[in-house]
Amino acid sequence: MKTSGNTILVTGGGTGIGRALAQAWHAAGNVVIVTGRTRENLEETVAGREGLHAMPLDVTDPAAIATFAKDVIARFPALNVLVNNAGIMRYETLGAGRDLGDAEATIVTNLLGPIRMTDALVDHLAAQADAAIINVTSGLAFVPLVATPTYNATKAAMHSYTQSLRAQLAGRVEVIELAPPAVQTDLTPGQSTREGYLPLATYTAQVMALFGQVPTPAEVCVPNTLFLRNAEREGRYDDVFAMINQH
Template sequence: MNISGNTILITGGGSGIGRALAEALHAKGNKVIISGRREPLLDEVTAANPGMVSLLVNLQDKGDIAAFAKQAVEHFPALNVVVNNAGIMKDEDLPGKGDLDIAEETVVTNLLGPIRLTAALLPHLLKQPQATVMTVSSGLAFVPLAVTPTYSATKAAIHSWSMSLRHQLKGTATQVVELVPPYVQTELRGPEQAVDPVAMPLADFIAEVMTILETQPETREVIVERCKPLRFAAENGNLAGVFAMVNAQH
C-alpha cells in the first residue's frame, strides 16, 4: 500500500484506532473519508482535520451499506482504499445468560459488515490503477479472550477471509492488507481501557503501523512488535501458554 496520494475510506473513523489512523493518513497527504453512525463524533474529527470529510453509515444494515457504497463511489470517484475498521467488543456470559443478542450483533457488525462493504466496493476498486482493501482483525484472532468469545471468533474469521480474498485477487492491482492490533488504549471495551497501563498507547501503535506501511509497502499483515507473541503463538508452539496468560485475569 502506498502511504500517500490515495483516496481512503475508513469505517469507524470517529474514535479509537479508526480516528487515529485517519488523522495519520490525512497528514500524509491522502484524501480521507471517515464513516460511522455517530454524527457528532464524525463532525468533531473533520472539524479538527480540515479537508477530511465524513459519511454516515449503519454497518448492521445491509441496505444502508449498499446505498453508502454507491454514495461513496459517486462522491469520490478516485476512491482506491477501504479500511474495514469498525467493530464492537462486548463480554458474553455463555453458561449464564448466553448473550445471544450480543453474539448476533457482533457477527453482523464485525464480520458481515466488512464482507458486505468490500463486496459493494470491489467492482469499483478493481477498476483503479492501484487499490487496497485493509481489514482490521486482532491479536485475539489467534489467541482468543474467553470473555469476548464472539468478538475473538469474528476476528479469526476476518483473518481467514482476508487470506482467501487476497488469493482470489492475486494478479489484480488490488492489494489485501490485514492490520492486527494488540490490546490498545481505546474505548473499545469502555473508558477504562483508554487509560489501562497494560494496553499499548494509541499514539505508539499508530506510529509503528505507519512506519510498517511506509517501509514495507508490499506487506500482507501489519503486526506491531507487541502483537507478535499472540500472532505467532501457534507457530512458536506456545498457544496454550499464551492463551493462559491472556485469560489469567478473567
C-alpha cells in the first residue's frame, strides 16, 4: 500500500484506533473519509483538518451501507482504500441462559459489517490503481480473552476471511490485516487508562512505521501483537492463555 496520495475510507473513525489512524494517514498526505454512528465524534476527528471528511454510517444497517457506498463513490471517485475498523467489544457470561443481544450485535458489527462494506465497494476498488482493503482484527483472534468470547470469535473469523479475500483479490486489490494488541482506547470501560495496555499514540506510531515498509506486510502486527500472534507457533499458547486470563 502506498503511503500517500490515497483516498482512504475508515469505518469507526470517530474514536480510538480509527480516529488516530485516520488523522495519521491524513497527515501523511492522504484524503481520508471517516464513518461512524455519532456525528459529534466524527466532527471532532475532522476538526481543522482540510481533506479529512466525515460521513455518518451505521455499519449494522445493510440498506444504509448500500446507499452510503453509492454516495461515497459519487463524492470521492478516487477512493482506493477501505479500512474495516468499526467494532464493539462486550463482556459476556456463558455459564447460564441469557439475552443474546450483545453476542448478536457483536457479530453484526464486527463480522457482517466488514463483509457487507467490502461487498458494496469491491467492484469500485478493483477498478482503482493502488487499491487496498485493510481489515482490523485483534491479537485476541489468536489467543482469546475468555470474558469477551463473541468478540474473539468475530476477530478470528475476520482473520480467516481476510486470508480468503487476499487470495481471491490477488493482483487486483491488496488485502492487509491489521491486528491490534490491547491498546488504551475507550473500546471497553476503563480501557483508556488501563495499566499495561499500549498507549494509543505509541501504537499509532508503530503501525505507521510498519505501513511505511516496502512491501507492506500482509499482517501488520506490532510487537505486543506478535506476543499473541505467535504464541501457538512458538509453543507458548497455554502460558499466554493463562497469563491474559488470570484475572
